[in-house]
Amino acid sequence: MKKKLIQRTISHFETCFGKQPQAIFLSPGRINIIGEHIDYNDGFVLPAAINKYICFAFAKNQGTQCRIQALDLKQSHQLDLNDTLEPIEKMWANYILGVLHQLKEKGLPLNGFDMVFSSTIPIGAGLSSSAALECGVGYALNEIYTLGLSKESIALIGQKAEHTFAGVNCGIMDQFASVFGKKNQVIELDCNTLEHQYHKADFSNHSLLLLDSRVKHAHLTSGYNTRREEVEKGLAIIRSHYPQVSTFRDCTSQMVFSLKETLGETIFNRCHFVVKEIQRVKKAVQAVAVSDFNALGKWMSETHQGLAEEYEVSCPEIDFLVHQALKHPSVLGARMMGGGFGGCSINLVTKGHEDQVIDTISKEYLQHFGIALQPYKVKIAKGTSRYKK
Incomplete structure (x- = not known):
């Protein structure tokens, strides 16, 4: 190609x-x-x-x-x-x-x-x-x-x-x-x-499979900039109560929870996701270092839950793809990837099972949404x- x-x-x-x-x-x-x-x-x-x-x-x-x-x-x-x-x-x-x-x-x-x-x-x-x-x-x-x-x-x-x-x-x-x-x-x-x-x-026994929802997004209209504004407001509030905080990496979940009422539900959810995601990345790096793909898959799936429920940048099509993928024993983790509101899910799959996952989910996705799924098998380059x- x-x-x-x-x-x-x-x-x-x-x-x-x-x-x-x-x-x-x-x-x-x-x-x-x-x-x-x-x-x-x-x-x-x-x-x-x-x-x-x-x-x-x-x-x-x-x-x-x-x-x-x-x-x-x-x-x-x-x-x-x-x-x-x-x-x-x-x-x-x-x-x-x-x-x-x-x-x-x-x-x-x-x-x-x-x-x-x-x-x-x-x-x-x-x-x-x-x-x-x-x-x-x-x-x-x-x-x-x-x-x-x-x-x-x-x-x-x-x-x-x-x-x-x-x-x-x-x-x-x-x-x-x-x-x-x-x-x-x-x-x-x-x-x-x-x-x-x-x-x-070391993906010798695993592969990364992208499933394109074919729901196209444009960041200008997707709320990407809005999310930035929301977390910036949230960080300013956190800083006003915790002067030692410079960036979100200095925050703890406890800090964010202590300001739940002050932040308001929406901004609280945004900030809580960011703090938890920073922690998940550290855990994922450790998992990659020791080739613990079960742990890596777990953190990926947790990320999707946060993106869908707290950051609210997913969509029904992507949620469906992730949910259906995680039903397969060969899928260790799945989540939305990218800015959101469409695009691809990224799936961590046991090597040799990619086609089976694609075939099953393609039929389910077409039946549910009337959209032909587009899969991409990718390698790190x-x-x-x-x-x-």
């Missing part, structure tokens, strides 16, 4: 621009094993890059014109680097414009380029296709124009592009995982300091990189 993606992208580039691309880049989507909605709450997360990619075919041109072709969308966009860059109606273009805007602001030496991109990352499934797009463009321009940016800088540029040009106040996890991913390793990321360490993910034959 990766080779077909690359060949398709190169072929379209040659058709559009009448020349061969100068370089090919691959930027992966990501999964998050555990630590949902924690990256913007200064917590710890456990993401990994996966073997689904956006492929970029790039070449410099002689002027300041940037000619961009979105192969899958059958759309194009053209801009002049001398013009003021501002958000436009084409949302996919805004992710690219946001990156270019920051590179210009930094005074980095850019010239025009021709680019085609194509993807195997499903849009709206919670696999961070937007982060892959931002980071892929940033990484490619850094390589082609020798801009001297670090991987961390590329991830932060991608995050800021999403804030300023897409209007989504996302955390850093998606971009970080896309850039820093390593094959067969998960990243324990401190979203406060960006300190991170890798943990070998390396991060954004230049493709070399």
Whole structure:
């Protein structure tokens, strides 16, 4: 599938621009094993890059014109680097414009380029296709124009592009995982300091199965930003009563419970989920370290319960998928993944039982919702990189 993606992208580039691309880049989507909605709450997360990619075919041109072709969308966009860059109606273009805007602001030496991109990352499934797009463009321009940016800088540029040009106040996890991913390793990321360490993910006897509800979400309308506002209000209240608290990682469940009436039911639930999820991530890291997949599955399933009941970012379709998956003895854990209100569930499955789980749940899901389920068997892959034959 990766080779077909690359060949398709190169072929379209040659058709559009009448020349061969100068370089090919691959930027992966990501999964998050555990630590949902924690990256913007200064917590710890456990993401990994996966073997689904956006492929970029790039070449410099002689002027300041940037000619961009979105192969899958059958759309194009053209801009002049001398013009003021501002958000436009084409949302996919805004992710690219946001990156270019920051590179210009930094005074980095850019010239025009021709680019085609194509993807195997499903849009709206919670696999961070937007982060892959931002980071892929940033990484490619850094390589082609020798801009001297670090991987961390590329991830932060991608995050800021999403804030300023897409209007989504996302955390850093998606971009970080896309850039820093390593094959067969998960990243324990401190979203406060960006300190991170890798943990070998020995999935030789288990697999990660994504079940796409095919209910598409858009963070702008899904309540993502609302959740951020709610937890920020909650943290301010907690700090006013407990001055020693700097971030949610300093909070205990007891602190949150002591302020239940002051916080009010909704904000209490949001804050309680965040505190418990930070604790679950630590336990999950310990489980991965000793390959205790039963424990890892337990923490994943507990996360879903919190996301559905306390953070309220799930939906009936995802709840159904998780509930049905956990009926299978071969499924050790299941939960919603991503921003919420649709997208994928992530399931920890005993190897060899994936097809049985897919077949059973697909029939149940179609019967219940009239929607054809889309499964994805994924492997943990390396991060954004230049493709070399």
